[in-house]
Amino acid sequence: xxxxxxxxxxxxxxxxxxxxxxxxxxxxxxxxxxxxxxxxxxxxxxxxxxxxxxxxxxxxxxxxxxxxxxxxxxxxxxxxxxxxxxxxxxxxxxxxxxxxxxxxxxxxxxxxxxxxxxxxxxxxxxxxxxxxxxxxxxxxxxxxxxxxxxxxxxxxxxxxxxxxxxxxxxxxxxxxxxxxxxxxxxxxxxxxxxxxxxxxxxxxxxxxxxxxxxxxxxxxxxxxxxxxxxxxxxxxxxxxxxxxxxxxxxxxxxxxxxxxxxxxxxxxxxxxxxxxxxxxxxxxxxxxxxxxxxxxxxxxxxxxxxxxxxxxxxxxxxxxxx
Amino acid sequence: xxxxxxxxxxxxxxxxxxxxxxxxxxxxxxxxxxxxxxxxxxxxxxxxxxxxxxxxxxxxxxxxxxxxxxxxxxxxxxxxxxxxxxxxxxxxxxxxxxxxxxxxxxxxxxxxxxxxxxxxxxxxxxxxxxxxxxxxxxxxxxxxxxx
Numbered sequence: 001x002x003x004x005x006x007x008x009x010x011x012x013x014x015x016x017x018x019x020x021x022x023x024x025x026x027x028x029x030x031x032x033x034x035x036x037x038x039x040x041x042x043x044x045x046x047x048x049x050x051x052x053x054x055x056x057x058x059x060x061x062x063x064x065x066x067x068x069x070x071x072x073x074x075x076x077x078x079x080x081x082x083x084x085x086x087x088x089x090x091x092x093x094x095x096x097x098x099x100x101x102x103x104x105x106x107x108x109x110x111x112x113x114x115x116x117x118x119x120x121x122x123x124x125x126x127x128x129x130x131x132x133x134x135x136x137x138x139x140x141x142x143x144x145x146x147x148x149x150x151x152x153x154x155x156x157x158x159x160x161x162x163x164x165x166x167x168x169x170x171x172x173x174x175x176x177x178x179x180x181x182x183x184x185x186x187x188x189x190x191x192x193x194x195x196x197x198x199x200x201x202x203x204x205x206x207x208x209x210x211x212x213x214x215x216x217x218x219x220x221x222x223x224x225x226x227x228x229x230x231x232x233x234x235x236x237x238x239x240x241x242x243x244x245x246x247x248x249x250x251x252x253x254x255x256x257x258x259x260x261x262x263x264x265x266x267x268x269x270x271x272x273x274x275x276x277x278x279x280x281x282x283x284x285x286x287x288x289x290x291x292x293x294x295x296x297x298x299x300x301x302x303x304x305x306x307x308x309x310x311x312x313x314x315x316x317x318x319x320x321x322x
Numbered sequence: 323x324x325x326x327x328x329x330x331x332x333x334x335x336x337x338x339x340x341x342x343x344x345x346x347x348x349x350x351x352x353x354x355x356x357x358x359x360x361x362x363x364x365x366x367x368x369x370x371x372x373x374x375x376x377x378x379x380x381x382x383x384x385x386x387x388x389x390x391x392x393x394x395x396x397x398x399x400x401x402x403x404x405x406x407x408x409x410x411x412x413x414x415x416x417x418x419x420x421x422x423x424x425x426x427x428x429x430x431x432x433x434x435x436x437x438x439x440x441x442x443x444x445x446x447x448x449x450x451x452x453x454x455x456x457x458x459x460x461x462x463x464x465x466x467x468x469x
Contacts, residue, residue: 014348015351018348018351018352018355019351019355021352022351022352022355022356022359023355023359025356026355026356026359026360026363027359030360030363043382043384044382044383044384044385045375045378045382045383045384046383046384046387047383047387049374049375049376049377049378050377050378050379050380050383051376051377051378051379052377054378054379054380054414057380057411057414058380058391060398061391061394061395061397061398061411062394064394064397064398064401064402065393065394065397065398067401068397068398068400068401069397069439078390078394081387105402107401107402111401
């Protein structure tokens with residue numbers, strides 16, 4: 001008997017080989033095109049795609065421009081190029097707080113604060129940066145009352161004797177050139193829904209009351225590193241002036257490349273004034289109470305507890321000082 | 323593709339011109355593979371996961387936004403008088419000749435009948451950064467005008 005081996009011609013591998021080679025060739029051509037011939041170039045982008053640091057710079061400039069020309073409609077149009085207007089106001093006021101806490105330029109903080117207030121976002125901690133006419137905000141200990149808008153009675157003085165700001169009444173986004181198409185789509189009313197009308201007149205003021213009395217302030221009365229298990233916890237307690245735990249207090253924590261807000265009272269078993277935050281190894285944090293004057297608890301470093309082998313924890317206690 | 327597989331399976335040696343049916347099948351398969359792969363690539367690149375620009379910098383802004391940025395820098399400079407900060411901000415645009423570019427922008431603003439306050443702002447910033455032009459002189463304060 002002669003056994004005939006199965007036919008193993010070169011054609012057996014031809015199909016997969018062809019598929020493999022053509023796919024590889026396709027990938028190679030694609031990469032040649034996308035990496036060598038026509039690599040990605042970032043041109044003609046809109047402000048909403050800016051990196052965070054440049055985005056901040058852009059917002060600061062919008063604020064300073066508003067402080068200069070008092071054209072709220074134009075400021076809103078510019079902000080709309082950065083994102084949804086309903087969230088931009090919060091971003092502006094957060095940035096104002098950040099600059100205030102970090103000791104930024106007073107003019108920048110003031111400009112951002114004025115813009116945030118004009119957009120309906122206000123924080124009591126920023127009231128000091130408002131002009132006198134607006135600084136007559138009612139001080140309600142907690143929570144901060146909703147602002148009411150009344151027309152600003154007087155115009156703002158011109159910053160320089162020669163550069164008289166004249167605002168364009170139509171708040172057109174086009175200043176010098178044809179606007180980018182996406183900016184045109186950001187200006188219609190749906191984006192402005194719920195926001196103050198883009199007429200420049202509404203200015204946020206509150207019912208006038210005492211402003212000369214010292215404002216209550218949260219002070220850091222304890223800031224302590226511990227090596228309690230499980231580690232990596234920032235444990236915050238907020239007390240009122242009577243030393244009672246205070247719930248529903250908003251806290252802002254910042255680190256190198258981010259920030260987050262959290263509230264006291266969400267773990268009632270730990271106390272109404274208690275809140276905690278999970279820290280990450282090696283990061284340094286600073287903590288502040290939002291919505292009122294507050295000390296800043298700085299240099300909260302999540303380093304290792306060598307003996308225990310886990311991250312250190314921190315205890316921070318804020319107490320209201322009237 | 324089905325046709326190609328049939329060709330390859332039959333292992334025909336019938337000649338069609340210079341190539342046999344088998345070879346033609348391979349060529350056709352390669353072409354179909356490339357076209358299909360290209361189509362998939364385009365579908366992914368344009369439809370499923372199109373390019374999103376994130377973390378770009380100010381120098382990548384479109385020209386209209388760059389001009390608006392320059393104007394805002396000018397207004398900030400008019401507000402705080404801090405020329406160093408204004409220069410640092412303008413530097414973000416990576417312009418080869420920033421002051422000339424600002425002066426050009428001011429002249430274009432004149433040509434387009436932009437609000438005089440905008441022209442004044444730009445003219446003053448250009449002058450502060452070292453470019454003074456006769457066309458912009460009317461928009462400058464007397465102390466900053468040309469000699």
